[in-house]
Amino acid sequence: MDRIYLDYAATTPLDAEVLNAMIPVYRENFGNPSSSHFFGQAAEGAVEQARSGIAKLLNAKNFDILFTSGGSESDNLALRGTAMAERRKRGANRILVSAVEHPAILATAKQLRDEFGFEFEILRVDKFGQVILEELEKNLTESVAIVSVIHGNNEIGTVNPIPEIAEICHSKGVLLHTDAVQAAAHLDLDLEQLGADLVSIGAHKFYGPKGVGALIKRKEIKPLPQISGGKQEGGIRAGTHNVPGIVGMTVALRRQTEFRAAEYQNIVQLRDRLIEGVLQSVSGSTLTGHPTKRLANHASFVFEGINGNELLINLDMAGFAVSSGSACKVGNPSPSEVLLALGIDSNLALGSLRVTLGRFSTQEHADRFLEVLPGMVTRLRG
Ligand SMILES: *Cc1c(COP(=O)(O)O)cnc(C)c1O
Numbered sequence: 256m257d258r259i260y261l262d263y264a265a266t267t268p269l270d271a272e273v274l275n276a277m278i279p280v281y282r283e284n285f286g287n288p289s290s291s292h293f294f295g296q297a298a299e300g301a302v303e304q305a306r307s308g309i310a311k312l313l314n315a316k317n318f319d320i321l322f323t324s325g326g327s328e329s330d331n332l333a334l335r336g337t338a339m340a341e342r343r344k345r346g347a348n349r350i351l352v353s354a355v356e357h358p359a360i361l362a363t364a365k366q367l368r369d370e371f372g373f374e375f376e377i378l379r380v381d382k383f384g385q386v387i388l389e390e391l392e393k394n395l396t397e398s399v400a401i402v403s404v405i406h407g408n409n410e411i412g413t414v415n416p417i418p419e420i421a422e423i424c425h426s427k428g429v430l431l432h433t434d435a436v437q438a439a440a441h442l443d444l445d446l447e448q449l450g451a452d453l454v455s456i457g458a459h460k461f462y463g464p465k466g467v468g469a470l471i472k473r474k475e476i477k478p479l480p481q482i483s484g485g486k487q488e489g490g491i492r493a494g495t496h497n498v499p500g501i502v503g504m505t506v507a508l509r510r511q512t513e514f515r516a517a518e519y520q521n522i523v524q525l526r527d528r529l530i531e532g533v534l535q536s537v538s539g540s541t542l543t544g545h546p547t548k549r550l551a552n553h554a555s556f557v558f559e560g561i562n563g564n565e566l567l568i569n570l571d572m573a574g575f576a577v578s579s580g581s582a583c584k585v586g587n588p589s590p591s592e593v594l595l596a597l598g599i600d601s602n603l604a605l606g607s608l609r610v611t612l613g614r615f616s617t618q619e620h621a622d623r624f625l626e627v628l629p630g631m632v633t634r635l636r637g
Pocket of ligand 1: 264265324325326327328330357359405407408409434435436437457458459460466468
């Protein structure tokens with residue numbers, strides 16, 4: 256069977272050029288970047304070249320790039336590490352996170368509350384999943400250690416106005432973290448303009464390898480290490496560097512930046528035809544997330560009278576790889592907290608579907624999907 260991959264928000268295939276850049280690192284440049292001999296220096300050179308490459312691509316000259324094992328670790332280091340550092344520095348013990356954060360942020364915030372004595376408040380979002388700025392202003396005081404708001408949402412595609420949110424946070428002297436793991440693939444990130452103080456990215460969402468990411472933070476911020484040990488990454492993140500992964504992530508980000516400029520309009524057009532096609536051909540269907548301020552590749556829906564997991568199993572059997580929303584929710588029968596936060600009824604929220612496009616998506620993929628979906632939904636309802 257011809258299988259069609261429509262789940263680029265879960266992960267992307269590794270770019271062949273990225274793999275080509277990684278192979279010689281695996282083969283020859285195997286040294287430990289912390290070793291002082293020739294082999295160590297060669298590996299360190301590759302890591303530092305990657306670091307300055309990423310800083311350049313993201314216009315991040317006033318930031319440090321900290322290499323991590325991926326988006327989840329970057330989110331953990333940003334939220335837990337900064338919350339603890341800010342509490343020690345100035346006694347701030349409250350955390351504000353939006354209601355539509357990735358579990359890597361939401362679960363960390365809950366842990367900080369339940370195990371580490373922080374207070375945590377959830378910032379309400381509007382029906383499209385954007386943070387309500389007045390809510391932020393109302394809840395923001397100097398006792399807040401850190402605010403975390405997702406940039407481009409993985410489940411519903413909504414893009415938050417990070418520069419405006421940053422301005423509000425900074426007016427109270429509070430740091431802002433943004434999870435840009437999805438956004439890094441689809442938006443031109445310019446960290447000077449973005450305004451956030453800490454930014455998480457993960458390579459496998461933009462055709463890079465799995466298990467590598469970065470936390471990009473303003474130079475003056477010193478998060479408490481979440482992995483303690485050696486002196487790597489300025490003493491903030493111990494552990495021998497994933498040198499091939501770091502090199503691969505940098506090539507992937509460069510390639511994706513080029514690809515985005517050339518292909519962005521095509522993906523947006525494909526996305527909009529898909530959204531229109533689904534809404535027209537499936538009765539009782541609703542788009543979730545923002546109609547226009549959404550990631551270029553992202554289409555997400557809820558269907559009345561449908562079990563989302565059942566739908567995606569049937570689509571899988573028909574050759575379409577899609578998601579019910581978040582890769583972390585497979586097998587979980589409770590409705591998504593993100594969809595509930597939009598005010599979607601909990602029964603309806605169980606009927607969610609996420610279709611995310613990417614570099615290898617074609618009009619034919621979208622057409623074939625639209626040929627199959629309506630009949631399948633009718634059959635599952637009956
Ligand atoms: C995928 C994802 C993460 C987690 O990243 P990993 O590299 O898989 O740990 C965090 N936040 C968002 C928005 C994501 O899409």
